[in-house]
Amino acid sequence: MRSAPRHHASYVAFVGHRLSGLALAIFLPLHFLALGLALEGRETFDGFLAYADMPFVKAAEWGLVVLLSVHLFFGVRLLALELLPWRRDDDLRTDWIGWGAGGAVAVGLIFLMGAFGFDAG
């Protein structure tokens, strides 16, 4: 049996979309639990937010923002592949992968600039 070829951009996009989704699924309950702390009063919530302000936690938040962006952009490509007409038989919209990855990097950079005070505002 021959395995499917994996050394191409579409496979990388598939793995990127899947692993970012898995990471987000693991993170989401924790995110909801953290927001739920607001029910226990502003002091408790502020205590958590002060912890979240530490640089290594900010770096983890940056990772999640990038993962969410990757999942969004690669997911939009999958929807387009599955639901829109194909212009040619071989049109895998591989150019969208580069745009998606670039978009995720851009969102990550904007987050970093805001989080570490490099914005103009």
Added chain:
Amino acid sequence: MTEARLFALQRITAMVLAPMVLIHLAVIVYAVRGGLTAEEILARTGTSALWPLFYLLFVAAAAIHAPIGLRNILREWTGLPPRLVDGLCLVFGLALAGLGIRAVIAISGWTA
């Protein structure tokens, strides 16, 4: 539920989530400037009914979308019995919905 329905549900929720994720990302990069405080977050989300409603829809769509995706991963990448995977993902979806609704209530100011 049939595979076709699960497939369609995941795509429909993806179409709902895509613009919401864009808005959420914009809120994140805006809100993170200068650090986060409880007062700032609650002032933003608690002063208008639209934000809690936005996030309720967000939670509902995510609580459907994520378990179906997780089910696909567990079915394709692990040897777990399909019925066990279905049960785990159903519990995961219900937990996400419950925790998510609780989180929206917490930031909405509805309990104040």
